[in-house]
Amino acid sequence: MHRHTPTAVGAKVGTPPDLEAELLAVPKVVPELRRAVRGHLGVACLEVQLCVSELLGNVIRHVGEGTPVRVRVARVEGGGIRVEVTDPDPRVLPVLLHATGEDESGRGLVLLDAVARRWGVEQGVASKTVWCEVEAGEE
Template identity: 40%
Template structure:
């Protein structure tokens, strides 16, 4: 998981810097780390796919695709010293919105950040990275 998350964070930092959105890097790297962690822990395959896109002006979408159709669960309860299982609480707090898209072969879990582009009209095509889980 550590290697996959590190690769995903590098991809996010590179894409956001290219899009002149450095002010979003901190939140985006936390979001992608949590999404990658969930995909590695719960996916049914040895690889995942990390996606970054600009679906609209003023938005960045970070997504992770895995082979599992199990929906993520936002856990807000606290059971003693349980340290795992609350990554989506961070995603929910940092992302303007997040969700899941089911596919016949698995799912994509994504989070979106609202941002102001330093270069108006700088919507770029999707950037993808294949990492191992």
């Protein structure tokens, strides 16, 4: 990863600060980011790691390898964890597909939709943020 800068944005007493990283979306960063998320949360939290992988993978596949992104992982009220991936292309929006058994791709958002309690897109003028929230899991 190019820059990993955890910050204490909105952190409550006793909770870890948000994890924020700015990096280039390339395949070799995905496992590094998964490890950073696990280390930050202090538990496996496989659903969060899956969401990070799928959201970053979507940027790589649909916006382009090497795209600069910002990744944020934060605890939210109600015991959840929010994952956000922001990229500089507001025009390429995620689409929930219904992949068949023969399809070689198209399952990323289906997986995310299955594990997230909710997800969506915040579209800006010069960027978009795809986000999801999952249960925090056991600590």
